[in-house]
Amino acid sequence: MKKIVLNLAVIASVALVSCNNTNTQQNAETTTPTTEQATAPETVQAPAFAYSVDPTSVVEWVGSKPAGKHNGTVNVTKGGVNVENGAITKAEFVLDMNTITVLDLQAGKGKEDLEAHLKGTDPEKVDHFFNVKDFPTASFVFKKFDGKNLTGDLTIKGKTKEVSFPATVTVTDNEVSIVSQPFKINRVDFGVNYGSKSVFDDLKDKFINDDVELVVKAKATK
Numbered sequence: 001m002k003k004i005v006l007n008l009a010v011i012a013s014v015a016l017v018s019c020n021n022t023n024t025q026q027n028a029e030t031t032t033p034t035t036e037q038a039t040a041p042e043t044v045q046a047p048a049f050a051y052s053v054d055p056t057s058v059v060e061w062v063g064s065k066p067a068g069k070h071n072g073t074v075n076v077t078k079g080g081v082n083v084e085n086g087a088i089t090k091a092e093f094v095l096d097m098n099t100i101t102v103l104d105l106q107a108g109k110g111k112e113d114l115e116a117h118l119k120g121t122d123p124e125k126v127d128h129f130f131n132v133k134d135f136p137t138a139s140f141v142f143k144k145f146d147g148k149n150l151t152g153d154l155t156i157k158g159k160t161k162e163v164s165f166p167a168t169v170t171v172t173d174n175e176v177s178i179v180s181q182p183f184k185i186n187r188v189d190f191g192v193n194y195g196s197k198s199v200f201d202d203l204k205d206k207f208i209n210d211d212v213e214l215v216v217k218a219k220a221t222k
Contacts (some may be wrong), residue, residue, distance in 0.1 A: 049080025049090070051176050051220035059095060063211040065195070068206050070114060075099035079139075081176045081220040088169065088176065091142035091152075093218055097132045128194035131157065140216075145169055150178065155192035166215065180216040187212050 062069055064199050078094035105111035116122045120131040130138075138156045140163075145151070151164040159214035165183035170176070187208050192198045195208035 026058065049082055049220070051081040051222055053079045053093060054078070054219040054221050055219040057220075059091070060215040063208065064211075065208045067163075069104075070102055071104050072100065072102040073103070074138075076218055078137075078221075081142075083171055083176060086171050088142060088145055088171070091176075091220075093140045095138040095140075096129050097136055097138055100130065100132075102213065106190075109164070129192055154185065154190075157192065159190045161185075161189050165214075165216070174222050176220045178216055178218045180214070182213050182215050184213050185210040186210050 014058050040198040053076055055075075055077070058155045059076060060071070060074045063069045064070075065105040074095050074097065076093045077099070079092040081088055081091040084219065098119065100115060102111050102114045102118070105114060111179045113122075117125050118129045120126040120129060120133065126133065134151055138154070140152050140154050142150070143162070145167070148166055149164045150169065153160050156162045163183075163185060167180040169178050187193075188198055195203065195206070196210050197203050197207040198210055200207075201219050209210050
């Protein structure tokens with residue numbers, strides 16, 4: 001009787017070991033593809049532009065009214081340029097409208113108030129000018145350069161209009177420089193209507209000129 005019990009115990013032990021080995025093999029087989037998937041190489045995308053916008057790039061602006069004028073800058077913070085045979089083939093420049101700066105006023109003497117008015121960070125004047133909360137960037141997308149005039153699509157406050165302006169374009173192996181002569185855009189074309197006598201009839205001499213003078217000083221480097 002003791003022999004029969006002992007034999008049954010041995011048989012049960014062998015069966016248990018066989019089941020454990022089978023489960024281990026099955027687990028190994030099911031986890032192997034997961035390990036392979038985890039180590040699969042990621043696809044690396046090529047950069048969109050050969051030349052990247054340099055952080056010193058700015059657009060200078062001048063706004064005027066009968067009582068005087070103000071001037072300042074907006075930083076160009078993103079974008080780049082592609083070149084083929086010494087000529088621009090593709091370019092885009094993105095302006096950070098939160099960097100609007102007034103240069104002709106001193107801190108504590110109207111500078112902060114005018115900057116807040118232009119940006120729209122004053123809660124009561126959000127959409128008077130550029131409304132940076134809803135439209136934090138503006139952009140210029142290159143179309144062509146004929147040797148004298150640079151043409152492209154300018155987008156401000158979600159509105160796009162083709163503009164053309166005289167510029168000097170210099171291309172080297174390591175840098176592309178674009179410096180424009182002063183040119184004007186009509187701010188009303190982009191929905192910047194505050195104080196415009198072409199939009200409002202009762203302003204008398206309290207209007208702000210529709211034309212804004214700009215100078216582009218942009219650079220892209222490798």
